[in-house]
Amino acid sequence: MSGPLLSARGLRLAFGGVKAADGIDLDVMPGEFLAIIGPNGAGKTTFINMTTGYLKPQGGSIAYDGEPILGLAPRAIVRRGIGRSFQLPQLFAEHTVLENAALAIAARSGLWSPLTPLLRPAWRAEAMAVLERFGLAPLAEARADALNEGARKLADIAMAVALQPRLILMDEPTSGVAAAEKMSVVETLVRVLREAKVTAVFVEHDMEVVERFADRVAVWNQGRIAALGPPQQVLNDPAVLRDVIGIEPAHHA
Numbered sequence: 001m002s003g004p005l006l007s008a009r010g011l012r013l014a015f016g017g018v019k020a021a022d023g024i025d026l027d028v029m030p031g032e033f034l035a036i037i038g039p040n041g042a043g044k045t046t047f048i049n050m051t052t053g054y055l056k057p058q059g060g061s062i063a064y065d066g067e068p069i070l071g072l073a074p075r076a077i078v079r080r081g082i083g084r085s086f087q088l089p090q091l092f093a094e095h096t097v098l099e100n101a102a103l104a105i106a107a108r109s110g111l112w113s114p115l116t117p118l119l120r121p122a123w124r125a126e127a128m129a130v131l132e133r134f135g136l137a138p139l140a141e142a143r144a145d146a147l148n149e150g151a152r153k154l155a156d157i158a159m160a161v162a163l164q165p166r167l168i169l170m171d172e173p174t175s176g177v178a179a180a181e182k183m184s185v186v187e188t189l190v191r192v193l194r195e196a197k198v199t200a201v202f203v204e205h206d207m208e209v210v211e212r213f214a215d216r217v218a219v220w221n222q223g224r225i226a227a228l229g230p231p232q233q234v235l236n237d238p239a240v241l242r243d244v245i246g247i248e249p250a251h252h253a
């Protein structure tokens with residue numbers, strides 16, 4: 001039996017009086033899709049930032065594939081095999097989708113410069129192959145700032161996948177995506193990540209998405225994990241319904 005791919009222990013980080021992480025313990029198993037839910041300000045993004053090197057916790061440890069990664073810079077963590085996507089997609093607005101993907105691949109190769117990726121056919125070919133997996137090939141020549149929100153989210157995740165991670169952390173991959181296209185966006189990204197055997201942690205506010213696509217759910221509240229388990233268990237927990245999802249359990253109906 002293999003151990004956890006990601007293992008966080010006792011993570012603590014306070015901003016002034018706000019405890020954004022107040023003793024976070026979490027194991028993410030290889031191959032699983034773990035959803036993080038919880039109210040605004042609970043510390044969900046802080047957890048992703050600590051895991052990807054953007055924030056340094058004041059206490060605790062994080063191991064990836066059995067090796068400590070705390071204190072490594074974001075680029076070094078990417079090189080270890082951890083990718084991320086952002087709540088607000090980080091694309092070069094004036095470049096095409098294909099150029100953005102080629103830039104990501106060039107960055108992986110460590111040969112980034114503003115012009116080289118546009119000149120290297122191998123990077124463009126690999127970039128095109130990644131876009132095809134996400135159904136984005138028809139938009140390859142579109143400027144990033146011309147995409148709708150669903151395509152922008154997918155393109156941002158495609159950039160992370162182009163770096164060939166084994167683990168990806170996605171911060172609200174469906175936020176801002178129109179209701180009509182939300183499920184197809186999630187279906188696409190789940191299909192690509194499952195095909196590539198990428199383990200996923202994703203912050204999500206849509207409980208239907210969580211129920212359909214998460215193997216486990218972690219409930220964040222005030223810098224702590226308030227509940228952790230399979231969706232059908234966690235999403236039916238009266239305390240979670242009341243404190244996190246904001247609906248009274250139906251016993252009085």
Ligand SMILES: Nc1ncnc2c1ncn2[C@@H]1O[C@H](COP(=O)(O)OP(=O)(O)O)[C@@H](O)[C@H]1O
Nearest residue numbers: 015018019020039040041042043044045046047
């Ligand atoms: N860089 C920062 N500086 C100061 N306060 C921060 C910073 N990052 C997060 N916080 C605070 O930490 C708490 C948790 O934030 P965050 O992790 O973004 O929550 P969530 O993603 O769950 O909405 C919030 O009170 C937020 O204002």
Ligand SMILES: [Mg+2]
Nearest residue numbers: 044045046171
């Ligand atoms: Mg957040």
